[in-house]
Amino acid sequence: MEKIISFFEPVFSFLFTVFLYVISKRMKRKNSERKTKLPPGSMGWPYIGETLHLYSQDPNVFFSDREKRNGEIFKTHILGCPCIMLASPEAARLVLVTQAHLFNPTYPKSKENLIGPSALFFHQGEYHMRLRKLVQGTLYPEAIRNLMADIEAIAVSAIDSWTGDRVINIFHEMKKFSLEVGILSIFGHLEPHYKEELKKNYSILDRGYNSFPTNLPGTPYQKARKARKRLSEILSRITRERKENSLLEKNLLSCLMNYKDDNGETLNDEQIADNIIGVLFASKDTTASAMTWILKYLYDNRKVFDAVKAEQKAIYQLNRNENKHLTWNQTRNMPFTYKDVVKPNTFMPFGSGVHACPGNELAKLEMLVMIHYLVSQCRYEVVGSQSGIEYGPFPIPSHGLPARFWKQESYN
Numbered sequence: 001m002e003k004i005i006s007f008f009e010p011v012f013s014f015l016f017t018v019f020l021y022v023i024s025k026r027m028k029r030k031n032s033e034r035k036t037k038l039p040p041g042s043m044g045w046p047y048i049g050e051t052l053h054l055y056s057q058d059p060n061v062f063f064s065d066r067e068k069r070n071g072e073i074f075k076t077h078i079l080g081c082p083c084i085m086l087a088s089p090e091a092a093r094l095v096l097v098t099q100a101h102l103f104n105p106t107y108p109k110s111k112e113n114l115i116g117p118s119a120l121f122f123h124q125g126e127y128h129m130r131l132r133k134l135v136q137g138t139l140y141p142e143a144i145r146n147l148m149a150d151i152e153a154i155a156v157s158a159i160d161s162w163t164g165d166r167v168i169n170i171f172h173e174m175k176k177f178s179l180e181v182g183i184l185s186i187f188g189h190l191e192p193h194y195k196e197e198l199k200k201n202y203s204i205l206d207r208g209y210n211s212f213p214t215n216l217p218g219t220p221y222q223k224a225r226k227a228r229k230r231l232s233e234i235l236s237r238i239t240r241e242r243k244e245n246s247l248l249e250k251n252l253l254s255c256l257m258n259y260k261d262d263n264g265e266t267l268n269d270e271q272i273a274d275n276i277i278g279v280l281f282a283s284k285d286t287t288a289s290a291m292t293w294i295l296k297y298l299y300d301n302r303k304v305f306d307a308v309k310a311e312q313k314a315i316y317q318l319n320r321n322e323n324k325h326l327t328w329n330q331t332r333n334m335p336f337t338y339k340d341v342v343k344p345n346t347f348m349p350f351g352s353g354v355h356a357c358p359g360n361e362l363a364k365l366e367m368l369v370m371i372h373y374l375v376s377q378c379r380y381e382v383v384g385s386q387s388g389i390e391y392g393p394f395p396i397p398s399h400g401l402p403a404r405f406w407k408q409e410s411y412n
Contacts, residue, residue: 038075038084039070039071039073039084040069040070040074040075041066041070041075042066042075042076043075043077043082044076047080049077049082050076050077051077051080051212063085067087072087073085073086073087073088078108079110079111079212080108080109080213081107103124106122108213110213113225114205114224114228115274116275116277116278117274118267118271118275119275119278120132120278121282121355131259131275132358134255134259136358138251139185139359139361141328143250144185144361144362144365147184147185147362147365148325148326148327148328148369149325150184151181151365151366151369152325152326152369154181155373156373158176158180158370159373159374159377159378159405162405163378163405163407164406165404167383167402167404168403168405169399169400169401169402170291171288171289171292171396171400171401174288174289174291174292174370175285175288177370178284178285178287178366179199179202181283181362182279182283183199183280186251186252186253186276187238187251187252189249194237194238197230201228201230202227202277202280204223204226205224205227205277206284207223207224208221208224208225209224210392210393231273232269235269235273235276236273238253239269242254242257243257252279257272282357282359285394286394287363287366287367289395290367291370291371292396292400292401293397295380296386296397296401298375299382305375307336308336308375309375309376311337312334312375312376313375313376315330315334315372315376316372316376316377326373331368331372334372337368337371338368350363376408378406378408379405380404380406382401382402382403383404384399385398385399
């Protein structure tokens, strides 16, 4: 009996210590909340918070339930980060526009670790303003119009790889397309071996980005941390080679390499890597999910599809007859495809205020180029259930919208 007791004594001791730790943390939190009045709401379980509640259901249901219980401003705890949620347009306007200077943009620490603490969207003030101006300068219409031919080639190559009697996952393919365009806008023409290394490691990082931040061997988050380290090494090699070869190609990387502040200080390799990965992250899933929804809504609404197809087919036939490619001016003159059907100030796909998306023109361009070639050259058919939404965290049609594509010439 004594042996049994002595065997379990360390176990009981450990469990009791954990119990005391949890109780003390909760008491400290309650004392802190008494000192600083917080909105109503629940912080959930220690460490886990309400993350499992959010990820196990439609996020709209998660937030609407809490809004009904607590009002338009409430507290919660997601991915290891205590949060105050705002659910009213007035509150959003306060944060994004009228009082933006009072708020500091932050992400959960786990996200910052994967993207990099020097990425511009983690910052406010002088550093953010200067880097935003630099990034935006490489993504203005005057800059990206020079990428037209390359984006067109990427789109045509992607579509060619989809056609045939096989089912593809549209969302996954659009992610590949957006990543290719993102790499093009950052590096210009990049050596194939570097491009493959970047895509391979970024995909690992992407899979771990929205996983629970447990840094244990074999977890998606730990694999993502390792991939992030490899990405820094790859980017350092690319930067070093570009410096040694004095390449003059103007793109985001060259602008980051040549950046100097008022004191003549340049960006170090880690700052350059953080901002490159930040731009890749911002340009990929958001644009891919938007293009996936565009194809779903076009497929569901034959009248709209026919109108878009007629507009794009006319442009395609004109270019084909004159042996020309799609031009920048043509993408600016697609009245039906580009039509804005939402009321002003009620729809903000690219955000608002000082942290509005600096790459919105590039996103619109790649969507227009992809739509042009898809509807003018292809027929597609959605496979399986056409209802339901998945969140991961971006909303996408169920299963990423599986579909088959056929080239125009093989229409029945």
